Amino acid sequence: MTMYKEFHRRSIDKRDEFWAEQAGLIDWNKPAEQICDFSNPPFVKWFKGGETNLCFNAVDRHAAQRPNDRALVYISTETDEEKVYTFAELQREVERMAAIYQDLGVRKGDRVLIYMPMIAEAAFAMLACARIGAIHSVVFGGFAAGSLATRIDDAKPVLMVSSDAGMRNGKPVPYKHLVDEACKLAEFPPQKVLIVDRGLDKGFPKVAGRDIDYAELRARHMDAKVPVTWLESSEPSYILYTSGTTGKPKGVQRDTGGYAVALAASMKHIFTGDAGETMFSTSDIGWVVGHSYIIYGPLLAGMATVMYEGTPLRPDAGIWWQIVEKYKVTVMFSAPTAVRVLKKQDPAFLKKYDLSSLKHLFLAGEPLDETTHKWIMDELGIPVIDNYWQTETGWPMLSAIRGIEKTPIKYGSPSFPVYGYDLRIFREDGTECGPDEKGIVGVVPPLPPGCLSTVWGQDDRFVSTYFTLFKDPVIFSSSDWGIKDADGYHTILGRMDDVINVAGHRLGTREIEEAIQAHAAIAEVAVVGVADQLKGQMPMAFAVVKDASRVDSAEKRIELEKEVMKTVDNLLGAIARPARVHFISGLPKTRSGKMLRRSIQALAEGRDAGDLTTIDDPSTLEQIRSALAS
Numbered sequence: 001m002t003m004y005k006e007f008h009r010r011s012i013d014k015r016d017e018f019w020a021e022q023a024g025l026i027d028w029n030k031p032a033e034q035i036c037d038f039s040n041p042p043f044v045k046w047f048k049g050g051e052t053n054l055c056f057n058a059v060d061r062h063a064a065q066r067p068n069d070r071a072l073v074y075i076s077t078e079t080d081e082e083k084v085y086t087f088a089e090l091q092r093e094v095e096r097m098a099a100i101y102q103d104l105g106v107r108k109g110d111r112v113l114i115y116m117p118m119i120a121e122a123a124f125a126m127l128a129c130a131r132i133g134a135i136h137s138v139v140f141g142g143f144a145a146g147s148l149a150t151r152i153d154d155a156k157p158v159l160m161v162s163s164d165a166g167m168r169n170g171k172p173v174p175y176k177h178l179v180d181e182a183c184k185l186a187e188f189p190p191q192k193v194l195i196v197d198r199g200l201d202k203g204f205p206k207v208a209g210r211d212i213d214y215a216e217l218r219a220r221h222m223d224a225k226v227p228v229t230w231l232e233s234s235e236p237s238y239i240l241y242t243s244g245t246t247g248k249p250k251g252v253q254r255d256t257g258g259y260a261v262a263l264a265a266s267m268k269h270i271f272t273g274d275a276g277e278t279m280f281s282t283s284d285i286g287w288v289v290g291h292s293y294i295i296y297g298p299l300l301a302g303m304a305t306v307m308y309e310g311t312p313l314r315p316d317a318g319i320w321w322q323i324v325e326k327y328k329v330t331v332m333f334s335a336p337t338a339v340r341v342l343k344k345q346d347p348a349f350l351k352k353y354d355l356s357s358l359k360h361l362f363l364a365g366e367p368l369d370e371t372t373h374k375w376i377m378d379e380l381g382i383p384v385i386d387n388y389w390q391t392e393t394g395w396p397m398l399s400a401i402r403g404i405e406k407t408p409i410k411y412g413s414p415s416f417p418v419y420g421y422d423l424r425i426f427r428e429d430g431t432e433c434g435p436d437e438k439g440i441v442g443v444v445p446p447l448p449p450g451c452l453s454t455v456w457g458q459d460d461r462f463v464s465t466y467f468t469l470f471k472d473p474v475i476f477s478s479s480d481w482g483i484k485d486a487d488g489y490h491t492i493l494g495r496m497d498d499v500i501n502v503a504g505h506r507l508g509t510r511e512i513e514e515a516i517q518a519h520a521a522i523a524e525v526a527v528v529g530v531a532d533q534l535k536g537q538m539p540m541a542f543a544v545v546k547d548a549s550r551v552d553s554a555e556k557r558i559e560l561e562k563e564v565m566k567t568v569d570n571l572l573g574a575i576a577r578p579a580r581v582h583f584i585s586g587l588p589k590t591r592s593g594k595m596l597r598r599s600i601q602a603l604a605e606g607r608d609a610g611d612l613t614t615i616d617d618p619s620t621l622e623q624i625r626s627a628l629a630s
C-alpha cells in the first residue's frame with residue numbers, strides 16, 4: 001500500500017489514535033478527555049473536555065519562542081503601504097484590540113461582526129475575538145447593505161468592526177456608508193461600531209454614541225495585557241456564511257479545538273509549510289480560504305502570512321511574483337479564476353522574478369480545467385495542487401497529500417480524499433459508484449475535525465441541509481457531482497443542480513466546459529443547461545476567446561462556433577454539443593471568482609438574473625443579454 005493510502009486508511013480505521021496524534025501539533029491548556037464524541041449523530045464533538053485557544057496557538061506561543069520572526073506582512077498596492085509585524089508586535093496589537101473589545105463590553109460568546117477591507121487591523125480584529133472567546137462573523141466587503149443586514153440579523157452582533165473605506169483598482173469603496181445603511185435595515189443592529197479610519201473617505205458619517213474611533217481607543221490601551229480565555233474544544237470560534245452561489249447563505253459554525261488541530265495538521269501534511277517560512281494566499285478574509293489560509297493556518301504553523309490588498313494586475317501582472325520574490329514565499333494559494341486572468345497577460349511577468357523559494361501553488365474554489373492546470377505548472381515549473389473543499393469543511397476534502405507522499409499529479413484532478421474524510425461517490429439510490437461512474441460526492445460521518453459543527457442557531461437546518469440525501473446510508477452531502485477513476489483520482493463535475501439532462505443523458509457542465517477549453521482559441525467558458533421542449537435541456541456555452549480578432553466579424557464567429565462544436569463532438573460526442581456557443585469578452589463571476597451560472601442560466605431562459613450583490617463586473621450580464629438577442 002502506498003504511503004498516502006496507508007495514512008488515509010489509518011485516519012479512518014484508527015480514527016481516535018490518528019487524531020490524538022495530530023492534536024499534539026497544538027498547545028492545550030487541558031488535554032481532551034475524549035477524542036471523538038459521536039454519540040449524537042450527525043453532530044460530533046472533537047477533543048471533548050480539552051481546553052485551548054486559537055489566538056494562543058496562532059500568536060502567543062510563537063511570540064514566546066521567536067518574537068522577532070515575521071508574522072504578518074501587510075501589502076497594499078491600492079494605498080502603497082507595506083508593513084511587517086513580528087509575532088511580538090502582532091501579539092501586542094491583538095492585546096490592544098482585545099482590550100478595546102472588553103472596554104466596549106464584548107464578552108465570551110458574544111458575536112462581533114467584522115466588515116473590513118484587507119488591512120492588518122482586520123487580522124487583529126479576528127484574532128482578538130479568538131483571544132477572549134468572542135465569536136467573529138466576517139462578512140466579505142463586497143456585500144451590499146441588504147446582504148449585510150441579513151447577516152447582522154442572523155448573528156446578532158454586539159459590536160461591528162469596520163473601516164471608512166476600502167480601495168479597489170485605485171478607487172475608494174465605501175464601507176462605513178454601507179454599515180450605516182445595513183444597520184438601518186437590520187432588526188438587530190449592534191450597539192457599537194468600531195471604525196478604523198484610513199483617511200480614504202474624509203466625510204464619512206458618524207453616529208454619536210454608537211460609532212467609536214479605533215485609533216482613539218488604541219491609544220488608551222498601548223500597554224494592554226489581556227490573558228487568553230481558554231475554551232472547551234467544542235465552543236464556537238466563528239460563524240461564516242457560505243457564498244450563497246446557489247441559495248440562501250447558511251451560517252457555518254466552527255468549533256475551536258477541532259479547527260485548530262485540522263488546520264495545523266493541514267499545514268504540515270497538505271501545504272508543507274514550516275515555521276519561519278511565508279505563505280501567500282490571494283483570497284480575502286471574507287471567504288473561508290481567508291479564515292483558514294490567510295489568518296489561522298499559517299500563523300498556527302508559525303509562518304508569516306501575506307495580507308494583500310490589491311488586484312493581480314496592478315501596477316502590473318507581475319505583482320504577485322514580485323511579492324513571492326521579496327518575501328521568499330514558499331506556499332502560495334490562489335483560485336483557478338485568477339490563473340486564467342494571468343494567462344491572458346504577457347507570460348514574461350512569470351519569468352521576471354526569482355521564484356525559487358516557491359514549493360507549491362495550491363488552487364481551489366472552482367474546477368481547474370486541464371488546460372489551465374498544465375499551463376501554470378509548465379510556467380512555474382513547480383507542482384500546482386488542485387484542492388477541493390467548501391466553506392462547510394474549512395479545509396481540503398480532496399487533495400494530494402504532498403507531506404506524506406509525492407503522488408503524481410493528473411491535470412484537472414484534485415487527486416484523493418484527504419485523511420479524516422471517508423469520502424465516496426454515491427449513486428442516487430445511495431449505493432456506491434464504481435470507477436469512472438458519475439455520482440454525488442459524499443462523506444460518511446463523522447465529519448473530521450475542523451468541519452462545521454452546525455448551522456448557527458439552526459441545528460435542524462444542519463441536519464436537513466447536509467444529511468438527508470439518503471435515508472440509508474446517512475452521509476454528508478457536498479451537493480457536488482464527481483467521478484473517481486480506476487487509479488483513485490477524483491474530478492469534480494460541478495454542482496448537483498448544474499447537471500444538464502439532455503434527452504435522458506446526464507452531463508456535468510464541467511465536462512462540456514473542459515472539452516470546449518481544449519480548443520486552442522478559448523480562454524474561458526461557462527456552460528449552462530437551458531430548458532428545451534424536445535430534449536428537456538440543451539447545453540449553451542458562453543466563451544471568452546484569447547484573441548479578440550478571432551471573433552471580430554459574424555463570419556468568423558460562425559466559423560469558430562462550428563469548430564468549437566466539432567471539438568465537443570470529438571471529445572464527448574454529439575449529445576454534449578452545445579446548442580449555441582456565444583462569444584463574449586468576460587464571464588459574470590462573484591468577487592471570489594465563482595461563476596454565476598445560476599444567473600447566466602436565468603438569462604438564457606429569459607428570466608431575471610437574481611441576486612447579484614457580489615458580482616464583479618455587471619457589464620458581463622449586458623454582454624450575455626445582447627449575445628442572446630443576436
Ligand code: ATP
Nearest residue numbers: 242243244245246365366367387388389390391492
Ligand atoms: P453556497 O453553498 O452558499 O451556494 P458556494 O458553494 O459557492 O456557496 P463555497 O463554500 O465558497 O460556497 O464553495 C464551495 C464549492 O466550490 C464546492 O462545493 C464546489 O462546488 C466548488 N469548488 C471548490 N473547490 C473546487 C475544486 N478544486 N474543484 C471543483 N470545484 C470546487
Ligand code: MG
Nearest residue numbers: 242246390479
Ligand atoms: Mg456550497
